[in-house]
Amino acid sequence: MDYPQIAQQILQLVGGKENIINFTHCFTRLRFQLHDNQTANREKLLQTEGVISVVEGSGQYQVVLGNKVTKVYEQLVSFVGDVKRNNQTEPKLSLAVKILNAFAAIFTPIIPAIAASGMLKGILAIAVMIGNYYYQTDIKSYNTYTILHAASDAVFYFMPIILGYTAARVFKAHEFISMIIGATLCYPSIVNLMTSNTEVTLFAIELTKASYTSSVIPIILAVFILSYVQRFLDYIIPEVLKIIMVPTFSLLVMIPATLLIFGPIGIYIGEFINWVYYYIMGVSPILLGAFIGGVWCILVIFGAHRAIVPIGINDVAQTGHQSLLAFAGAANFSQAGAALGVFFKTKNKNLKTVAASATITALFGISEPAIYGANLRLKRPMVCAVICGALAGGLMGWGGSYGTAFANQGVLTIPVYAEAGTKAFLCYLIGIGFAFFGSCIMTMLVGFNDIANEEESKTIQTSSSQPLTNDTTILSPVAGEVIALNQVKDEVFASGSMGKGVAIYPKAGEIFAPADCTITVLYPTLHAIGLKLDNGIELLIHIGIDTVNLQGKYFQSYVETGQHITKGSKIVSFNIEKIEQQFDLTTSIIVVNSDQYKHIDYCQLTHVSNNDNLLFIQV
Template identity: 40%
Template sequence: MDYNATAKQILAGIGGKENINTAWHCATRLRFKLKDDKLADGEKIEALDGVITVVNSAGQYQVVIGNTVEKVFAPLAELAGLENPDNQEADVADDGKKESIINKLIGFISGVFTPFLGAMAGAGILKGLLALFLSLGWLTEKSGAYQIWYAAGDGFFYFLPILLAFTAAKKLKVNQFVAVALATALVYPALVAITSSSQTINFFGIPVIPTTYTSSVIPILLAVWVMSFIEPVLDKVFPEAVRNIFTPLFLLLIMAPLTLIVVGPLGAGIGTLLSSGVSAIYNFAPALAGALMGAFWQVFVIFGVHWTFVPVMMNNIGKLGYDPLLPILSVAVISQAGAALGVFLKSKDSKMKSLAGSSVATALLGITEPTIYGVTLKLKRPFIMAAIAGAIGGAIAGGGQAHASSFTLPSLLALPTYLGNGFTSVVIGLVVAFVLGAVLTYLFGFSKQQLKNDETINATVVDQDGQESIISPVSGTIIPLKNVKDEVFASEAMGQGIAIVPTSNIIKAPVSGTVSAVYPTGHAIGIISENGAEVLIHIGIDTVELNGQHFKTLVKQNQKITLGEPLVEFDREALRSAGYDNTVMLIITNTAAYRIEDTEETMATDSNWVLKLTQRNTENQNEYRGEVKHV
């Protein structure tokens, strides 16, 4: 994959750098806030090498890349002239668009947690491993190794308000270091000691409610939000010459007592209410809660609303000391890995098989976007099978009342954090979800039509700019072009190519590109691929005489098309009954600009070129090979 070329093509596909308001990336996606979503060509971007899919959700235009997203983002940031080419959302001027409250909330939460999500997951796993080491007797709580590692893992969560203050201030465009100073006041050791002992202090006679803010989430987020209203007012009050000193000074003078007296207790109260609500629902019917979250968690991920659960889960750990949702979410994640394995075992398409195989590993490690968008959701049925498996596995984990002692990404790596109450149930739930996801997908995850359309790449056209794959436009048996009963095609006067005796009535796009010609009779269609290959698909011999009878064109001239998109519907048996040869020809009309190759074996021949083609018959697993030589 050429990361520079992909970045350049993505930038063009979203409407150029002039259409970007904000650009950043997370673990698997390029995320944009565009000035005009209509200028972006999602189909064109999806067809690019290395792009899994495109999602326009929660006010963000997202291009799903997978684990190599950072390598694509770096050249894109340079091409777009981004001032802050990192994985955080850049500061941009308000474009005047109205955004829904839900989208704003989701955008705020994702912007706050995304920058340190990896570090937080690592710290959570470390705490889980230390718990495992204690239970196995490998370490003791008094050992120096345990204390040092525990400080590294637990310290992240203990001082979490400081990290949240920094990222929230960046998101809300206020002074990050003042926000951090405010957060340090909340976790200042002397104040923590006072509140922990339930002592009461007052601020000029106003009592301060004793509340502990270490490991808390909501209080500091509320405090920075309030600060975002006060800071602009202070900036207007103080002249520019003294603003850099006096604005921070008065912010601290105002916000520290306001947070400790009002905002902090209010946030703590909201957190307690959320935790109590989650606990009440979960305790009422834990198996049902597990089934629902196991089934629908990946749906939440698709729409981006999963971010709203992050502060709730972290708040549960801070308030209750555990979270009941995280083990269930791991079950939902692992069910996707199982479905991907089912696709890997069942599919005969080499590209899908390769993508599904790699997606199993990434999903087991907690990264499901490549699995969802590239495999299960793309094929539809496997996603449903994974949801069913997730529901059953989630019911088992929920019914056993499994808990997470620390926050980390839902995955197999999180298992040590589930030690304790319900650990056996979550292990059983994970195994059931994985195995059932694979079995259900293998047995019921494919329609007969999808299996028939599972085809290998038949030819590869290569030019100086790179490689482009051309697949067969129709299911059937490949024959050498020279055997076609039409001298014009057989002599290759129109160009080199292949011929197929069809077993299907649907002609599909052999490549992504633009429809260059649609014949009124429907018997032929021209395509120009994105890399410049000129492809002609001709259905039958002398079928122009039918004047469109038995043909139905499904696309229009100049229409953008993607690989595999239906182009023409025809009745192959009716053509044969009418006395016409129904052989389908695929011709590269600008053959002179290309060389055609397939394998190393092909390139080793003495001929100027050899086109070796393979067409799998998915019903009997036999292969037909045809060679066309040009000397």
């Protein structure tokens, strides 16, 4: 089958790239949003090789292709390119979400530099401790230390310049003008003026004295305002003068405005954020530590942790130390420990390799491989890590642990937390130790559903998959009301074009394996499941109509594609009450390879449980 040619024909027959607003696919069909459905040629689409049916519904133009849909979709993407992204309207977001997204976008590019600087600070702290304890030498007086310390501190000291650049990219302002504003705030003469005992004036107006080196909020506010000033100047200044006059007037307007208005406002906002954080800590440092230690890696999964990183950076700028990453360190070490528990417990060679590598990277402050490669994938280790991280974070909160730099949470930066004092440092050490070893032991005790080795899986499938030679029955995979397939309100299934079968309206939101089988397909949105029974029968279980639009919401899976499971194993669960508020939950059970069997019929019961006979297959 020539998939590129099929994709090209479909593209042409739906009206071409120009007629497409958006397109995606589900388990069986391409789903188009078209500017004009009438432009599409339904009759010729139905004659196209591989096309089973064409359906219009839910605001979509659907081309049904069965199990060939993924390959055709991939070819379509190569032909259509960026049309989906270019034509999509941006979702409406609340002001709070927009602010968090902006902060995340501003700080994300500089996280590696901040992490590297923190690691360097940790290494220098270790060197200072070794020099003091073993050689009775203060290496801080050496030029080498001074130079390396400058390298570790530069990203924080010149933060306004760096943030000027990243904020300009987010707010679409001139990058280098923004950096000049940041550099002005860090300029030695300005720093000296702001720290002097004399009054500082600009145009005979007294300035609010503040230290802008290492500051965060003032430059972000300034660049945000600059973006509007720049647009206004672009609008009023003639084209021939823009290249010189727009930057000039931008500086003439924004430097005074920043020092007189937005700089002080930013400092006050930073102080307020710092006050709120420490007020919460004052109410209950244990709960704050437990909360951050528990949820930090959950925030990592959604990328939301980057939106609260500025709190720690601002904390360092305001007070010279931070506790946010101390608590987050509990989460990192717990992820490392859980991954180590997976390493000891699993018999899967590939997973063992992934878990070992993820343990090491998490110990050095990078938790994503442990989260995605092992813990979240297996679920229970993730729960163990969250519990141990929360307990460890609570201990650190009780002990008052904090770091003197915004340093990555790993073994090399442990000395950064030593200056907090004996009790605080001991609580930090005990906390990360408990997080690591506790989550490791807990993971080994609680266990998880291990993933079989590929060789074992192949052996199981080869030895157990026998062609059907006698008539057989198939149990219902779901409990509910039996409905004839031709009564389903989906033309694709009702017509039998996907194969013969039956439908059930579920009364319990659980799908079970009707026999020993292999999961051949588990669609990411979890609304469609492909099974190959050990006797060779291939089943499609399609939960609801148009439930693909939920994007997996209200669904939960218990298996993985390629996994061999036994009769009665739970495959997917779903929230009936939530889903049926929006969609028809009629679930179609289709024998995909119906043409290989003489006759297929379904039971005459009006209701079935998942232990009742549902389909009868005659060879």
